[in-house]
Amino acid sequence: MAQRVDLDPAQGPGPVTPSAELPDLETVRRVAGQIGSAISQVVLGKPEVVRLALIALLAEGHLLIEDVPGTGKTVLAKSLARTVDATVSRVQFTPDLMPSDVTGVSVYDRQTSRFDFRPGPVFANIVVADEINRASPKTQSALLECMEERQVTVDGTSYRLARPFLVLATQNPVEMEGTYPLPEAQRDRFLARMSIGYPDRSAEVGMLADRDRIDPLDSLRPVTDAATVASLVDAVATVHLAPPLRHYLVEIVAATRSVPEVRLGASPRAVLHLARAAKVSAALDGRSFVVPDDIQRLAVPVLAHRLLLTVEAHAARRSADEVVRVLLSRLRVPRGG
Known part of the structure; x- marks a missing residue:
């Protein structure tokens, strides 16, 4: 039977304890509006896309963004991650990626004569899984326990993940070369799937204004933090x-x-x-x-x-x-x- 333990703060973030008094729904709406406005500065002309990303965040679910290359899937995921002052990691899924590259691995320490757990990139509040369907099914399945149980089990020991915990995964359509279809069990763990689609002409013209010189992601600043998001999640549940x-x-x-x-x-x-x-x-x-x-x-x-x-x-x-x-x-x- 697996033993459940918390990570040492030096190894990774622990769960965020929400405040005893929950924020009211007007606060939820105000903070969500601030996040949405920040994302809309980068993702132009896609209000419904931004709204669904906010819903995934505040529902404490996971979001699968599926579309053809070049439509801004990764930009949307990174924009949402940058608007929240929380731990963020990005994993580029490739055919040679191993499960331990995602969850972490136990490494033998000769000085202490014991195995120490080295946490992987999944130990973050927001995990951007880029092109998730380019990894093998074995590596994709490494996220199953993380996404549903909010924990990682390695060598019989379970480590709790941070709260909030959100996986923002992007994928290309399965017709594209070098892709593997996601297992049914993993698709079921995503709260929602969406496609961004091509922008309208006015949005594409706006993209040409200054993006050849300036990356709009660089101007994004956090508008809230992980503890606040956790309290908003609890408030929405009411x-x-x-x-x-x-x-x-x-x-x-x-x-x-x-x-x-x-x-x-x-x-x-x-x-x-x-x-x-x-x-x-x-x-x-x-x-x-x-x-x-x-x-x-x-x-x-x-x-x-x-x-x-x-x-x-x-x-x-x-x-x-x-x-x-x-x-x-x-x-x-x-x-x-």
């Missing part, structure tokens, strides 16, 4: 989710398991992720309660990446996003609550 909406959430997720085009539907973990994301969405809009629009707005980014479609659905050029949208249109929306 947002009310009425019983009818709980049933609505379960009904949506359960419906993904009975669609003919889907051979693997969303898991119970997806219910929890969608509920947490909906609460953050309500808080960002200044509400202390969830409404159906919060759930419908997030159903595609939270659920679609978890679905495995049948061969027939792929042949008919159906997408998981489309399947989720059709499901939403068929289900009855609860009133009141």
Whole structure:
């Protein structure tokens, strides 16, 4: 049985203890707005993309950013990381990357005649996993325990990770050369997946103004810290989710398991992720309660990446996003609550 221990402060950050008095939802909205404004200085013309990144941060989930090369996936991840005064690490995933390169390794110390644990880059508040699907499945699986249990187990000893802990992973579409598809278990651990897409023409013109001389990331400064983010996460959890909406959430997720085009539907973990994301969405809009629009707005980014479609659905050029949208249109929306 694995022993659970805390890292020594010299080896890595420990969990952040939130203050006894939680901030109110107006504070959540204000701080989130400051973070979003800072990111928008770098990621131009993508307000919905920035909003989903904020939702992942405040829901204490993990975010998968999938798109073709050059659309700003890494820039978005690094922008979010720089707006929070916290420990940040970046891992470039490559085919020769080993699991211990991510989680850490035990090294024998001749002076003390014992093994000392050297923590890997995963021991940070925000971990930017760049091009995660270019590593082998063996290395990808090194993140499974980290992302779900917020701990790393090496040689029978478990080390707790920092709080908040957020994995911002980027990946290229699986059609690109040199990529490996993410395992189903790992995709399910991401709270949401999103695509940035190409910017509109005005945004691209704005990019040409001075980015050939100045890197906008250099001008970003933290607007909050890890302890504040941890307290905001706890505050968002107090947002009310009425019983009818709980049933609505379960009904949506359960419906993904009975669609003919889907051979693997969303898991119970997806219910929890969608509920947490909906609460953050309500808080960002200044509400202390969830409404159906919060759930419908997030159903595609939270659920679609978890679905495995049948061969027939792929042949008919159906997408998981489309399947989720059709499901939403068929289900009855609860009133009141």
